[in-house]
Amino acid sequence: SEMRIDVVTIFPEYLEPLNVSLVGKARARGQLDVHLHDLRSWTTDIHRTVDDTPYGGGPGMVMKPEPWGAALDAVLAAGPEGEVPTLVVPTPSGRPFTQDLAQDLAARPWLAFAPARYEGIDRRVIEEAATRMPVVEVSIGDYVLAGGEVAVLVMVEAVARLLPGVLGNAESHRDDSFAPGAMADLLEGPVYTKPAEWRGREVPEILLSGHHGKIAQWRREQAFARTLANRPDLVARWQREAFSKKEREA
Numbered sequence: 001s002e003m004r005i006d007v008v009t010i011f012p013e014y015l016e017p018l019n020v021s022l023v024g025k026a027r028a029r030g031q032l033d034v035h036l037h038d039l040r041s042w043t044t045d046i047h048r049t050v051d052d053t054p055y056g057g058g059p060g061m062v063m064k065p066e067p068w069g070a071a072l073d074a075v076l077a078a079g080p081e082g083e084v085p086t087l088v089v090p091t092p093s094g095r096p097f098t099q100d101l102a103q104d105l106a107a108r109p110w111l112a113f114a115p116a117r118y119e120g121i122d123r124r125v126i127e128e129a130a131t132r133m134p135v136v137e138v139s140i141g142d143y144v145l146a147g148g149e150v151a152v153l154v155m156v157e158a159v160a161r162l163l164p165g166v167l168g169n170a171e172s173h174r175d176d177s178f179a180p181g182a183m184a185d186l187l188e189g190p191v192y193t194k195p196a197e198w199r200g201r202e203v204p205e206i207l208l209s210g211h212h213g214k215i216a217q218w219r220r221e222q223a224f225a226r227t228l229a230n231r232p233d234l235v236a237r238w239q240r241e242a243f244s245k246k247e248r249e250a
């Protein structure tokens with residue numbers, strides 16, 4: 001049930017955090033098999049060139065197709081016979097990375113990530129790869145990073161914690177914000193630990209009461225208030241969904 005992950009990048013050192021904490025431990029336990037590759041090892045010129053000027057003009061540089069083509073050929077050849085990875089291409093113009101997509105990716109045995117720098121990768125690389133393997137272009141949010149490497153860290157961490165046996169107990173992600181089920185699409189509320197008073201601030205009394213039903217109710221209210229304050233778009237979506245359900249039933 002081990003998952004294999006390949007990452008092709010011009011900055012393998014940017015992926016060093018994959019040795020640390022949850023992902024590092026999953027690797028050490030053999031739950032995750034991560035292979036980092038330097039894209040420049042598939043260049044053939046003395047300058048190890050990976051970029052060139054864009055056809056049609058415009059700012060910045062575009063990643064050349066040849067090193068990416070050779071790199072993806074090598075990644076395919078290095079994996080299990082007859083299997084192909086799902087290729088994840090981080091880009092601000094991709095589809096949004098969500099908990100649903102993290103779960104979809106976590107169910108796949110082999111992922112390959114192709115983070116770009118500059119203005120992106122020559123389009124033909126993505127088109128040709130899609131004839132050989134599933135390809136998904138993914139954005140981690142509505143802002144622009146200098147490259148896709150940090151997005152790979154985000155996605156690998158979100159996927160790794162969903163793999164069987166990676167988190168301490170299976171309960172740990174049941175209440176996650178965006179997890180499917182009762183708390184679906186509700187943000188998590190505040191949490192507290194000892195001491196019961198700190199710098200004159202007390203833990204909400206209800207949490208010390210031992211009334212499990214009232215505590216659960218209070219937590220739902222807190223979660224709702226936080227969702228309304230921080231994510232009014234989610235609340236508006238529930239309202240639209242409730243309205244269309246009523247329409248269907250009418």
Ligand code: 6GU
Pocket residue numbers: 089090091092138139140141142143144145146147148151
């Ligand atoms: Cl996946 N890549 C880059 N370069 N910028 C981003 C992004 C990805 N997602 C949001 N911004």
